[in-house]
Amino acid sequence: MNEILLGFSQIFQPLSFLALAFGVLIGLIVGALPGLNDNITLAVLIPITFGMEPEIALPILVGVYVSACYGGSIPAILLNIPGTASSVVTTIDGYQMTLKGEAGKALGISTTSSVFGGIFSSLLLMFLAPFLAKQALRFGPPEYFALAILGFSTVAGMAGKSLTKNLLVCVIGLIFATVGMSPQTGYPRFYFGIDYLLDGIPFIPMLIGLFGVTTILELSETISKEKISKYVLPKINKVLPDFKMVKRLLPTWLISGSIGNVIGILPGAGMIMAIYMSYDQAVRRNKDKEFGTGVPEGVAAPEAANNAVVASSMIPLLSLGVPGNSAAALFIGALMIQGLRPGPSLFKDYPDIAYMILVAFFVGNILMGPMGIMLGKFLSSTLLRVPRQVLSGVIIALCVTGAFAMGNSVFNIWVMIFFGIIGYVFNKLKLPHSPLILAIVLGPMMELNYLQSMVLSKGSPMIFVTRPISLGLLIIALFFFATPFINSLKDNLKRKNSLSG
Amino acid sequence: MGWKSNIILAIFLICVGIVGLFLLKDMPEPPAMFPEILFFLLIFFSTVLLISVLKNSKDGSEKKEINYYPVLKITGGLVLYTLIIKILGYLLATFLLVIYIILVMGYPKKLITVVVSLVSVSIIFAIFKLLLNVPLPAGLFLGL
Amino acid sequence: MKKVLILCLIFLLVFSISACSGGGASNEKIQNDSKSAEDSKKEVNFPEKDLRIIVPFDPGGAVDVTCRIIAELAPDYLNGKKIIVENMPGGGAVVGQTYVSKANPDGYTILAYTSSVVSNPMTKTTTYTHESFQPVAMYCFDPDVLIVSADSKFKTLKDFLDYSKENEVSINTAGIATAHHIAGMILQNKIDAKFNFIHTTGAGMQIQQILGGHVDAGLLTTGEAQAQIKDGTIRALGLMHDERRQDFPDVPTFKENGVDILYGAWRGLAVPKDTPKEVVDILAKAFEGIIADQRFIDKMTTAGYPIIFRGPQEFTEYVDMEAKNFKQVLPLLQEAQK
Known part of the structure; x- marks a missing residue:
């Protein structure tokens, strides 16, 4: 406890605090x-940050990491374009809320949910990190394989109208995911002689295409004939949800936050899996609401989950020195450059710095609330006021530049255009986007861990059912897969009965 | 979109699946295993879709006239942009792209269009090139 | 009227852009200069503009970070000219390596030259080989280390060697055909053992699998596991180096245990093959200076990257030797890919 106080006294040093606030702003x-x-x-x-003191350098980095995935929800809600990959699910209900004139409410929900998720996980990070990190080590290749299967079961849950179409899209995504060098054997698959595809289809340019370009293409259909249209500006005075709403969202926050924390602690499981699972849980728990039409839980679930992943992904890093994702891997670089080795010795040798990092996650999440609301208000009052025709041009410029910057190559712009067209065609055919993204993320994880498990077990698939955690995950996945089938069977029976009757 | 497009989709994906399986012929077993399963699943689900669509052929929803023209124009513009970005350089190409997109979208005020393009491209350039050190293409003539 | 206005604005923009850019023109001048310099053996004026190091990996990795440390000090050694680090990831480094192999051989485009430049042309279809580059300076050699979990039954390297001669052992690497995988295959040949290789996506996943006891042992660079080795959660059994490392005095080498194996990740810089010798020498001298700079040494040591310097001649010989080693295990590798 004393150490935690030490951390607080360090982060409230004026320069460290300013650095943190600056980082949060940049991240947003x-x-x-x-x-x-x-x-x-x-x-x-x-x-x-090479040349800076660690007391200043690290809070900046923590601030950026804490707030970036919350910042991503703002354009997801206002424009149907996720600012970061962690907000792809937020678009489903968030943008619908904006269309209903509830942009302010949606932003408020995303803010409170993110802050809740973030604080939840930063508390775990502060008090339970070593214990949780040890638990995460129980996950080996068979468990990760089972976890990927569990991730896929959310597709079955998301199937609103057509299960067949959802599964079809999922398979298409998995096929896209096989492009590039195969895991374990390094055989180049379906890369058509293009070196850029050897590492797989570049993910971020693909997302930019699926969301940014597709949205503009959709818009152009109708807008070019319209007179200059302006949104009926929604009143964004009341942003923060009232007590009734908080009470309503609390279960969603708790469940999504827990999912986010569990996934975050597991190195390599990833934010995308967390947001999909928590959205799926929200859908399953609220059968009376029609998700995809602007349901508050649809925004709260992924946003609470993604911010819970942020701080909890630091648990394996700081306790074991194992990075949970690519951002955490960058943190290792930042710490090393400062002469700090992540791992238990960090807490012994440099308690002031180590606990400052923990506390910075906590304080950063609190700062993110008011700063995020200010930015959200500003963006919604400006973005929604700009004529959409003009905004489209600016968005396209951001899309092409962002796609290029992800690998400094023009090839990524081609990828963006290709997936822009795919997204547009998908919309026309009423094929959902979300299973595609999930499949592309989980496909390689599933295949890699399957092949690794096979090496470990010398070719016997029994390894997946003889290990308790893997068996448990597979049973849960089976249950999730089965429910929509059973439900649709029931519905079919009912329909047949009513038809014949 | 009625059931016709769904039938086309299903048949197209079945063809993709068959071509995919054909492509796998020369691939050694471990890397080919997953794609093989996937192409079979693709054919399977497409067939399920085809059958279910053919069954419910009557509930084709009403057709809406879609104006594909601007969609094609924007896609074409993006393709052209990507082809010439290395020749014209990032700044000029993107500037022209933004003007083009805003015009295709049907915005009538030309001056605002140009100003917005100029300002937005400059800001984006400043963020990516100057702050983030992204080596945006320089172009053959201007060297920027 | 409005159209005229647009045109005017476009012209204004074009004009202002071309006015403030001088880089393109000076580029040609330098080429002419270096050519005439070769002819008349005059002093070469190099560098006259900023240089670029192409890092064929994502930002944040060891290669990227070390290159940025070099770039930071570069102006002091290159007439005040800057080095800009550009990431060009893709194709397991093929994209960036191809780019530099085709770049103008004027010394202004430098490749972050790592062991993948040897393995890529042999395992993938590429338009270049390691001989398409002129090595300039090696600045870091991080020897491979064999690690096990702290509660593993292997207490010493001898335990491991004895056991693996009789039994199959699972070993993870950072990916197929990486330097670590090659090191593992060479070791396997030398001690006549059978390893089950598990190829992960990087050191983080390797350490996680070893700490969790899912895999018996792992091969990675010392730098990648130094935090866990120092914390005692991971035991380093043996170093693939000719002598013990100063910062890990307790870790024995394979050589001490009778297995002669030297392997590790090397990091260096190279330019396209036809770069004039004068330019290569200037660059090599500048990098030699940077590598001896106390600021460079401090940063590399705190970050745990061991420093070594090899000039153009020695570096070339080293890479040729590495390529020979690689060719020996190539049939094994092709077997593993089937």
Whole structure:
């Protein structure tokens, strides 16, 4: 406890505090700009922080990391374009709320949910990190394989109208995911002689295409014939949800926050899995509401989950020195450059710095609330006032630049255009986007861990059912997969009965 | 979009699946295993879709006239942009792209269009090139 | 009227852009200069503008970070000219390596030259080989280390060697055909063992699998596991180096245990093959200076990257030797890919 207080006294030093606030601001902005994300920003900032004192350098980096994925929800809600990959699910209900004139409410929900998720996980980080990190080590290749299967079961849950179409899209996504060198054997698959595809289809340019370009193409159909249209400006005075709403969202926050924390602690599981699982849980728990039409829980679930992943992904890093995701891997670089080794010795040798980092996650999440609301209010009052025709041009400029910047190559712009067209065609055919993204993220994880498990078990698939955690995950996945089938069977039976009757 | 497009989709994906399986012929077993399963699943689900669509052929929803023209124009503009970005350089190409998109979207005020393009491209350039050190294409003539 | 206005504005923009850019023109001048310099053996004026290091990996990795440390000090050694680090990831470094192999051989485009430049042309279809580059300076050699979990039954390297001669052992690497995988295959040959290789996506995943006891042992660079080795959660059994490392005095080498194996990740800089010798020498001298700079040494040591310097001649010989080693295990590798 004393150490925690030490951390607080360090972070409230004027310079450290300013650095943290600055980091949070930068994170919000880069998160809100489609095409920029926390990874690219951290990568750029780390060499800049070379020359700084760790008391200033680290709070900046923590601030960026904490707030970027919340910043991503702002354009997801206002424009249907997620600012970062962590907000792809937020678009489903968030944008619908904006269309209903509830942009302010949606932003408020996303803010409170993010702050809740973030504080939840930063408390775990402060008090339970070593214990939780040990638990995460129980996950080996078979468990990760089972976890990927569990991730896929959310597709079955999301199937609103057509289960077949959802599964079809999922398979298409998995096929896209096989492009590039195969895991374990390194065989180049379906890369058509293009070196850029050897590492797989570039993910961020693909997302920019699926969301940014598709949205503009959709818009152009109708808007070019309209007179200059302005949104009926929604009143964004009341942003913060009232007590009734908080009470309503609290279960969603708790469940999504827990999912986010569990996924965050597991190195390599990833934010995308967390947001999909928590959205799926929200859908399953609220059968009376029609998700996809602007349901508050649809915004609260992914936003609470993604911010819970942020701080909890630092648990394996700070306790074991194992990075949970690419942003955490960049953190290792930042710490090393300062002469700090992540791991238990960090807390022994440099308690002031180590506990400052923990506390910075906590304080950063609190700062993110008011700063995020200010930015959200500002953006919604400006973005929604600009004629959409003009905004489209600016968005396209951001899209092409962001796609290029992800690998400094023009090839990424081609990827963006390709997936822009795919997204548009998908919309026309009423094929959902979300299973595609999930499949592209989980496909490689599933295949890699399957092949690794097979090496470990010398070819016997029994390894997946003889290990308790893996078995448990597979049973839960089976249950989730089965429910929509059973439900649709029931419905069919009912319909047949009513038809014949 | 009625059931016709769904039938086309299903048949198209079945073809993709068959072509995919054909492509896998020369691939050794471990890397080919997953794609093989996936192409079979693709054919399977497409067939399920095809059958279910053919069954419910009557509930084709009403057709809406869609104006594909601007969609094609924007896609074409993006393709052209990507082809010439290395020749014209990032600044000029993107500036022209933004003007083009705003015009295709049907915005009538030309001066605002130009000003917005100029300002937005300059800001984006400043963020990416100057702050983030992204090596945006320089172009053959201007060297920027 | 409005159209005229647009045109005017466009012209204004074009004009202002071309006015403030001088880089393109000076580029040609330098080429002419270096050519005439070769002819008349005059002093070469290099560098006259900023240089670029192409890092064929994502930002944040060891190669990227070390290159940025070099870039930071570069102006002091290159007439005040800057080095800009550009990431060009893709294709397991093929994209960036191809780019530099085709770049103008004027010394202004430098490749962050790592072991993948040897392995890529042999395992993938590329338009270049390691001989398409002129090595300039090696600045870091991080020897591979064999690690196990702290509660593993292997207490010493001898335990491991004895056991693996009789039994199959699972070993993870950072990916197929990486330097670590090659090191593992060479070791396997030398001690006549059978390893089950598990290829992960990077050191983070390797350490997680070893700490969790899912995999018996792992091969990675010392730098990548130094935090866990120093914390005692991971035991380093043996170093693939000719002598013990100063910062890990307790870790024995393979050589001490009778297995002669030297392997590790090397990091260096190279330019396209036809770069004039004068330019290569200027660059090599500048990098030699940077590598001896106390600020460079401090940063590399705190970050745990061991420093070594090899000039153009020695570096070339080293890479040729590495390529020979690689060719020996190539049939094994192709077997593993099937």
